[in-house]
Amino acid sequence: MTNLVLRVLVAAGMLLHMSAFAAAEYKIVTASSRGTYIKIGQDLAQFAAPAADVKLEVLPSAGSAENVRRLRYDAGVKLALVQSDVYQAFLDIAAGGNAEARDMIRPLRVVMPLYNEEIYFIVRADSELNYIHDIKNARISAGESGSGTALTSATLYRLMFGEPMPQANASFASNEQALIKLVTDKTVDVVAVVAGQPAKLLVDMKPESRKLIKLLKFDRDHPSSAAVLKTYFPSDVLARNYPNLLATDIAGLAVKAFLVTYDFRLKETEGHLRNLTRSLCQNFATLQEKGHPKWREVQMALPNLGRGWFYYPPSAQEIRACMAGPAKAALPVPSKPAKECPQQEQILGLCKPG
Numbered sequence: 561m562t563n564l565v566l567r568v569l570v571a572a573g574m575l576l577h578m579s580a581f582a583a584a585e586y587k588i589v590t591a592s593s594r595g596t597y598i599k600i601g602q603d604l605a606q607f608a609a610p611a612a613d614v615k616l617e618v619l620p621s622a623g624s625a626e627n628v629r630r631l632r633y634d635a636g637v638k639l640a641l642v643q644s645d646v647y648q649a650f651l652d653i654a655a656g657g658n659a660e661a662r663d664m665i666r667p668l669r670v671v672m673p674l675y676n677e678e679i680y681f682i683v684r685a686d687s688e689l690n691y692i693h694d695i696k697n698a699r700i701s702a703g704e705s706g707s708g709t710a711l712t713s714a715t716l717y718r719l720m721f722g723e724p725m726p727q728a729n730a731s732f733a734s735n736e737q738a739l740i741k742l743v744t745d746k747t748v749d750v751v752a753v754v755a756g757q758p759a760k761l762l763v764d765m766k767p768e769s770r771k772l773i774k775l776l777k778f779d780r781d782h783p784s785s786a787a788v789l790k791t792y793f794p795s796d797v798l799a800r801n802y803p804n805l806l807a808t809d810i811a812g813l814a815v816k817a818f819l820v821t822y823d824f825r826l827k828e829t830e831g832h833l834r835n836l837t838r839s840l841c842q843n844f845a846t847l848q849e850k851g852h853p854k855w856r857e858v859q860m861a862l863p864n865l866g867r868g869w870f871y872y873p874p875s876a877q878e879i880r881a882c883m884a885g886p887a888k889a890a891l892p893v894p895s896k897p898a899k900e901c902p903q904q905e906q907i908l909g910l911c912k913p914g
Contacts, residue, residue: 583615584832588639589627593620596756596854597641603851607843612835624708631822632664643708644816645715645791651868667823669872670865672879675857676795676814679712680753681776684742692776693784696721698749699729701738712815713752719791720784735761743772756854758801767804778811821872830874837875841882
């Protein structure tokens, strides 16, 4: 009996020892399976997570707005990729008195800024539209409902024209569904796509696609551009990335992508995320060499963030230790009077029109 008890205790001890060193199983939410975000997530899972003793599951999603919700509320989701304008929209809406937005965004933290993600507006090849500022009153497929693309489309439209996108002209579908409508039944005039170049959706297009579609250009000298460039960034869409679609580079727009987490305080979770950030830094050269080309645009640094944005302290400490980049605390967002349900909040699912 004594020997049996000893064997049981030894076996139990071995199991406890093994469980203590078992890899943490975390999830990262990205975007479409044909977008850039999911490849960035896969790169993190392949080149950074193993050395941090993390098994990182990469999940597709509708995009940034959904990612904010899932990071906040879904079990196991520890990381998300989020567009800067979507994150800022949640902050602005929260500052305006929306309690749901405040509860969602307040505990989220930035791990690090990543890269600029291009914004494409696609029309039929024979369309009279040539520039992004030509889309006023066009029938626009703005992206999937609840996605970062939809929020970007609505924000850009408002900045350019000083008014919301007309509800009667706006539709919300996946990129693939929208492109089919664009070139077949022609119930859509413009398809909005947000994806870092080279975007798989456009890379996979055949040479015959030039006869069907074209990309709209961004005119940096147009009167509407000044307002747009306060939120977004100029970015050239390169012909070498899309040889089947473009003959020359064209001027475009981009939005910043961020790696985001929750303000986790549990020591075990904090430790794994700290290790993951350290591994990301240590394997940064590998990510740039073997990962998606967008990694070559990423800088291992902690630039100042906007008002209401905060870095995750454990990750920030690791990045400082690795690259000696300073991180400065952001100021709190001042409270503003509550407002009704405009288009941005509808897209983010924070309210419904009356």
